[in-house]
Amino acid sequence: MIKLFRFLRPYRWYVAIILVLVLLQSLSDLYLPTLMADIVDTGIVKGDTNYIIRVGGFMLLIAVGGALCTVVASYFSAKTAIGFGRIVRARIFNRVEQFSLHEFDKVGTASLITRTTNDTTQVQQVLIIMLRMMISAPMMCIGGIIMALSQDVQLSWVFVASIPIIILTILIITGRAIPLFKIMQGKIDKLNLVLDEGLTGVRVIRSFDRINLEEERFDRANLDLTDTAIKVNRTIAALMPMMMLLLNFTSIAIFWFGSIRINNGDMQVGSLIAFLQYAMQIMFSLIMVSMMFVMLPRASASAERINEVLEINPEIVDTSNPQLAEDQRGYVEFRNVTFSYPGAEQPALSNISFKANPGEVTAIIGGTGAGKSTLVGLLPRFYDIDDGAILIDGVDLRELTQEHLRSKIGFVPQKAVLFSGTIEENIRYGKETASFEEVEYAARIAQATEFISEMKDGFNSIIAQGGNNVSGGQKQRLSIARALVRKPEIYVFDDSFSALDFKTDAKLRAALKNETRTSTVFIVAQRVSTVMDADRIVVLDEGRVVGIGNHRELMKTSTVYREIVSSQLSMEEIAS
Known part of the structure; x- marks a missing residue:
């Protein structure tokens, strides 16, 4: 996961601001219990109202400052994490665009979609928590221990017993969860694959009356993912009750031994209150760390999958x-x-x-x-x-x-592929700078103007995702028009006339003969x-x-x- 942090470089100043703000907020939280102890031991015990008001006002000022630091740090954390996610998604997409068809087959389309969306989101979410907690939690824990020692050294022996147990609990639970998170991301890949096949192949599924079979496939993949997710969440769900149980036992121990020390005159009431607050801060900082450990395994698994894509060296690269x-x-x-x-x-x-x-x-x-x-x-x-x-x-x-190389070629694939958008945009895909006259001319040569003119909005008619609102022959003619508008040196028609009737096929080939007379044509x-x-x-x-x-x-x-x-x-x- 650390490898991905290189994409935080554009936001390094934001990260620095966040760390400073979190540091200030942590210092304010650590200072407040000491002020509370002073109010109790000096102000309340001695009945000094002015001291209570003065120190209380100072406490309010520090609390407001800490709250402002928290709000601003949260804003910059969210902005940094969102920007980081945008960069990672763009890097994955750009790398995938360089892949050969072999690499596409090797990773799988469904898995690439999961890695670009779900995996990136997992890393993005844990980054927000890390920016807020990676300084705050350790500082609150270490600072809380130091401040607790300043209140009463003898009572601090409670931490010697409780903190190792808490850390051991975190390690045991997260150690069991990490392998399950990796398995779960693989199950999401499988579910996406089944879903993609079920949606893109809906016509075949219905024509062969296999709806029930596809429902069963989806249910199996969905149930498989659900079972794994339940197993993970059961493991993680045990963490918080265990932490709260240990926190409560620690509080009981502090009250028990603290009351004995107050009764013996070795400790003041304000110091016990402050000590208890520092104990809560230490425990909650460990809970924050445990929350990071909950999300970190899944984010780590996701980061590993993202790095796998980014580290694939495309087989086909330009010569130096x-x-x-x-x-x-x-x-x-x-x-x-x-x-x-x-x-x-x-x-x-x-x-x-x-x-x-x-x-x-x-x-x-x-x-x-x-x-x-x-x-x-x-x-x-x-x-x-x-x-x-x-x-x-x-x-x-x-x-x-x-x-x-590819600027020389107009390629019409065996399976006609159209993109969501207008007919004009699909034809202009072959040449971004093409004028409307060039688009119209290419459509006329491809024998597509007849059915385009019959559509409600003509060249502005919308093509649905995958071209599902036009026939196979219409798809092929639009694909041919897309190649023609490019006016390439080499035309490649890969079984591009198979869906055309003989009359349209003959007219199209006659029109193509004049249009491609100076080009090399492969059919x-x-x-x-x-x-x-x-x-x-x-x-x-x-x-x-x-x-x-x-x-x-x-x-x-x-x-x-x-x-x-x-x-x-x-x-x-x-x-x-």
Whole structure:
């Protein structure tokens, strides 16, 4: 958890102010019982009213000053903790944005959400307590002992018996709680995962009538978390009653032995009152410490999980001496490329070699699991290859900065992803500075203007979270428009026409042909009709290239391609 305190640097002056204010408040609290003893022993016993009023007024002044210090310290503590939480959340998000897809898979989306929200909140809450108590509690305890000794040394032997028992109680209870807090954060991850799957997959769940099954999954995860939370809270709940029991026994012992010393004339009544107040301050400071120990284990577990994310070094990083691509536009070459997913026994792609030039359409086709999406996913450098090289305009893409590389590419993923906001904002996501005319033009090329115009607010119509208020085909067309508005050098369409009807597909490809005539185009498709007109068709089978050429050439030379064609087209269509 100490590692995270480096993010307090912007608030170091606030922390200094808080510590000074807490110190002053602690001093005022320690001084008040001594003044009370003076009022009793000097003012009340001797009947000196003026002394009572004078010292009482001084006590009031100190009490008000201490209260003001408490209020201001609380304000700055809250401000510091909230700012700290904002910085930590931003650091987590920024680090996660640098992760490769492998690192996303390794940690898990649900866990990353928990670490950014719940775990950060836990650390934030304990920071407020620490800022208020890490000076106050030790000072009240040590100062209280010193001031109690100044009142009566003999009576202070009560603390020798009680304080070790209190400390031992705190250590035993918190020692049992720490492992449970770590387990509980893992249970929250699991609950978030089940909840996320239940919400995002609601259509599939309902279509297969699996609502009861999902309810049972959620109930199991929820009950698992609840049982762990109950176990933790039962452990922690024992702390406060134990502390109060020990506090009360200590008070009884002080009264018992104090009354004997007063009866023997070894102690005054005011000193006993002051001593008892100092004993209460010592005990309450230990209770404050115990409260810190209650929250610290969970915050410590949360901090450890946050640090795990922040300490992950992204696999894909920019080279220290980045190059600029040569003065060319969109020349792509795969040179003996081999790639394996982390932990896989066999490469997903093996010895892939081909070239793609501007003004050409390169289609990627093959059976399920052949490696089509994996191949085009290497272009934006979602993963780094194991062997070989991918050249963009003559430069290995690993020698380019990720920003420069991706600025050249308009990527339309296999699963169309839209963001909450307007249609215009979703299309402009591809180019932040795009004018409305550019947005409208991109939508027209993507064959999206027809359904957009039918919507109530046109381009200002709101897209729901995940694009749940538009159809699959409409999602794909908006995703294509988002890539088109960018006017990139390289277009990648990863099975981006699968949800379109044949008429819309044909119109879209005809419009794209004119729009992308100076760019390099990659199309991953299942339909043969989508790739028949491509300048170059790369046929993949089990991660290997088994054919390269146009449609007519491959019909003569590639058995795999002929099988794919014959499975989709009639003999008359093949002959034509």
